[in-house]
Amino acid sequence: MSTETVDSGKRSVGELISSVAQQKLLAFAGLIVLLVGFSLASPNFMQTANMIAILQATSVNGVLAIAATLVIIAGGIDLSVGTLMTFCSVIAGVILTYWGLPMYIGVPGALLAGVASGAFTGLLIARFRIPPFIATLGMMLVFKGLSLAISGARPIYFNDTPGFDLISRGSLIGYFVPSLPIPNGVLILFVVAIATSYILTRTVLGRFTFALGSNEEALRLSGVDINRWKMYVYSLAGGICGVAGILLASRINSAQPAIGQGYELDAIAAVVIGGTSLKGGQGTMLGTIIGALIISVVANGLRILSVPQEWQIVVTGTIIIVAVYLDILRRRG
């Protein structure tokens, strides 16, 4: 078990990243192995366009996985990330399309909906002591039903909000470096990852997130108001689901009320592949991003190789297990 993020002294961000990278070398190496393997197997794999496609395919799941990571480090679990994402995108749809309000209200509004929803879930868990699995399972269904009810069970299109699709599909990087048209969605993923990583390693909220996950009672007996901090963690996670909702809605230029369920499993898988233990108390954002990338690379690579779809499923399952096993070997050795 490594807890490298916890014991970070005052080091430069560069040092921090390099030390974390060292610790995660094999998970990272697993990713590299996959990339090299697929490149050798098909010339179509290693093209800029395909790499960008992989990154873009990672963006929504990656952001959700970041939300899930926070909650898992704090010793919880969040099954509602997927449908909360959908709920937030529907809220954006209602504000922007149904009410016709401008983007600078719609986007913060959707994020706020995420924070408020997360806070409510946190309240159930902290104040009413509902186990996180049950609280978030229940809220998963509540968000799902509300999304359908609010939207009238039909997609809400953002055709009246020009520029909304640019949030995810535009490319700020491509504007400056035309040969590298990395979509903004990917940029946002990395910004969210770095910001939450900073929060985790450098702020009191981060410290208490780890402490909640490893020994909540000891934290309480240190005079810390654990209920309050738990609610902060779930609120932050909710806000990040809001970001995912905006990203998704912007990418498909619509709020699709029926999707979202099932996304939580991919998100949690990314977290665990990234080396974060479901027991809580440990984990890194870099690991989560690598985990999310592994999932996307496998899915993309197998498609590029035209593996029949049923075998794609089998191989994906196998690779998830093997990737984690490699990581276990590394930590042991």
Added chain:
Amino acid sequence: MSTETVDSGKRSVGELISSVAQQKLLAFAGLIVLLVGFSLASPNFMQTANMIAILQATSVNGVLAIAATLVIIAGGIDLSVGTLMTFCSVIAGVILTYWGLPMYIGVPGALLAGVASGAFTGLLIARFRIPPFIATLGMMLVFKGLSLAISGARPIYFNDTPGFDLISRGSLIGYFVPSLPIPNGVLILFVVAIATSYILTRTVLGRFTFALGSNEEALRLSGVDINRWKMYVYSLAGGICGVAGILLASRINSAQPAIGQGYELDAIAAVVIGGTSLKGGQGTMLGTIIGALIISVVANGLRILSVPQEWQIVVTGTIIIVAVYLDILRRRG
């Protein structure tokens, strides 16, 4: 924390059941409240036919939840119960329909496939130290892909195996008590529940199941071969998924390779609503059955009341949370 099943001395089964029932009174009372509430709300609810429909709707999920309970008490989690169930039903289809072998080979064959698959998952967890979440997530995909590949991605019908559908749909009870045509599937659910409950409270395997979930390291330091016992637990759970596979296949008289995913969430929800903690080390089969019934009753009752489907989802989520909260209040008070 109540650990009533663990500390059972030598008591009669009747005493055991009554003492457990007492402890679970409020979870049970929650079920009663739901039953009474729905009966008052609609005259169509409390009919024999509807009660039997609810029981039958519980049978497959109930059996899966029993498998999940074992694994959860042992401190693990099993996401693969749903697709393993499907895999077993496909195996039954291959043996009975593709190979044309008789039922006394096909049914044990499917159960054996379940046990072997469970043992393999157990091996990954015990021997290779893959975290249960990852191992069973991976195996969930592997079983799913294999089911599709083996069946040729098409349903396998049991039309050539007369009597196969009677396993689940026939009614032994109805044969003797014509006014109570309870399908065999329900009977099998209760037989499996009683058998596993016996194993949990009365055998070495049961004792170690609780010990594994309670403090695996202490068990190891006591000189117990924890890997072996973990594998037994997952094998037993796998076999029970096989039973669910047979039940499902017999009820729909076909092996449907594409279903199964998603069932694990309902199963785990039943376990947790039934008062079993995801931390491991405690839990009861009676609780799980009550949990599974609560889920079925809510689904059935809301449909009987013709609640619009999006609101059904919202209400289901809410009821799950409230049911567990009531149970928490009871334990505290």
Added chain:
Amino acid sequence: MSALVSMTGIGKQFPGVRALHDARFELLAGEVHALMGENGAGKSTLMKVLSGVYQRDEGTVSVDGVAVVFDGPRAAQDAGIGIIHQELSLMNDLTVAQNIFIGREPRLRFGRLDDVALNRNASAIFESMNIGMDPTAVVGSLTIARQQIVEVAKALSYNSRVLVMDEPTAALNDAEIAELFRVIERLKNEGVGIIYISHKMDELKRIADRVTVMRDGETVGTVDAAGTSVSDIISMMVGRELQEERVEIPDLASAPVALEVNGLSRGRAIQDVSFSVKRGEILGFAGLMGAGRTEVARAIFGADPLESGRIAVDGKTVDIKSPRDAVALGIGYLSEDRKHFGIDTEMTVRANVAMATMSAFSGAMGVMNEAAMSERAKHFIERLDIRTPGDTQPVRLLSGGNQQKVVIAKWLMRDCNVLIFDEPTRGIDVGAKSEIYKLLTELAAQGRAIIVISSELPEVLRLSHRIAVMCEGRLTGVLPGGMATQEDIMALATQRDSDGTAFHGQETA
């Protein structure tokens, strides 16, 4: 007679720590061999090597003159070596009897359990220990002391030829210790070799035949217990002489009352407890196990709810609903159960030490000042002589005693006006203990009010300006410090309710 166990040249390396280096140890049949040393000297590690929990890097272990390699705890058990680990390793959801016989349950046919025989066998062990314990009680519901007794019973149940006891008495009171020693005596006469680790020096003289002292992972030497004075052993351990000190009672006549408790009650656990402690005063709390001292402390601290009672801090009545309220009012509480309530084993020494003081190290937007935190943590590491490669070492890798020091540091850093220390020196070596006594006295001299709950009477007598004694949830008396004797305390500690509720409790005195 050849040695039952002989270990030579044992070396064991952990990342960044050389825990053992050329350690030696020899055990004869029918002897009690004490293993002594400062916190982190390597005692537990050496015993884990012997019992198959760790694999040694170098050296040989032989049993009955035959070299052996144990690949796991089972192999060591099969060779007749049983161990009581320093850190409790019980299954909290299982019952007492189930824990004791885990893996060796009496069985009927087809893998069925015979729980009647199981509970009977467990009862028999407790009877032989002369201790009352319900074999069907769930272990998680027991106090640490009761759990420790379960561990002892479990080790006895193996009928081992070699029995390792790693600080078995750390959580026990005098009565239970006496019973344990009686059991040890009996085993010794049956030819069992016992390795006994403890930081309580008085126990040495009572049971040890020989003493081996370790320092920094090496064996310093083995001496005869009868022919060696305690101070000699201490100087072997710490490399210097320690002088005995007595408590000095300051004049607190004009000192203001810091904490006043009136009519504190909750069920049977706390019954109408009233006391006060002044600034500058050290109030000791003595009592038998289960007397309710911990309950009182937790109630004051807001960790558990209370039914009635008034608490005043600095003369003002306060309403403490949670530990957060208590800490905000300047009350600190060091729990007796460090593993569950004291430290966060996954976190670093620095993070643990700063856990109760985070607001002091966070700036705008909650960003932490790691440099300041590190500096303060290092100060306490030095002050308390915490043996750790650095302030970023995860606490779980520290020895038991050093973990305890980390919890002490956490509350020292918080700088509370009222400090409640529950069994503060549990598992701490003699040298460090006297350091901590000095520190507590200093804190009091600075004007803080200190409450020390301790089951070690010498500790209570050495520290307390006044001594409160509890029995069965009631405060049975307050004795003046300095002149009270162990007998005075025991008289109050066993003074049961006059209306004859004595039969409720198992007679342990």
Added chain:
Amino acid sequence: EDKPYVALVSKGFQHQFWQAVKIGAEQAAEEFNVTVTFEGPDGEGAVDRQLDMISAALSKKPAAIAIAAIDSQATVPLLRDAEAAGIPVIAFDSGVDSDIPITNASTDNLASAALAADKLVELIGGAGKVAVVSFDQTSQTGIQRRDGFVDQIDSAYPDVEIVAIEYGGGDHLRSAEITKTLLLAHPDLNGIFGTNEGSAIGVALGKQEAGSDVVVIGYDSGAAQIAAVRDGTIAGAITQNPVGIGYHSVEAAVKTLNGETVPAHIDTGFYYYDASNIDDPTIAAVLYD
């Protein structure tokens, strides 16, 4: 190899319907000597997952791409990418809001569901209560099948009341449970429309288990549904021509690659079948099992 490669990205792949489309595509591939791949997201409705599949398919530089879009708008930017890369696009099963696709090979879902309404009303004698068990609430196909049915009842049959519309996700078991509850909640229910294969089989199973004689109209085919139609559990069903959809999509792609023109819309047709005409050659040709 130098065979032209046509990538098909559908809305799903596990359902028998999509497997039949796949078979049609493979038949055409054989006939026109091209390579095809066929894939679709696991759960229908996963719009963004489908986008990832289309991206990956484009990375393989196909000669042509055929898409059954889950959402009529979301795929448009990727279609532009395809256009820019000179890859012709064929739409099948459901259309997109764009003029990039050269043609659209699909069934008229509204009209086919209206036919289902006509047949059901006829079978229940022109008046009574009916219910719909659908597979999905939000997808284009799900909405059209439901609305086609509902609109037809509302406009043409004032004596028929729709008492419930439920969604079972196309899962047999869930659809069966829903049906049993419907039959208990509305003991006087006359007819049920199951809007796709899984729903129809589930409705039939629920009817059987409840021992009801409610009239069931299904949709699509598959061995179980065909058997149920033969034995009367399902009175009749609408079938599309999924094999034809797959076949015509690939055929259109090949024709485009060869410079031939294809019509802007290929109506692949639908039929009503029941025990009486199930063995007619025209019907038998479009059923799959």
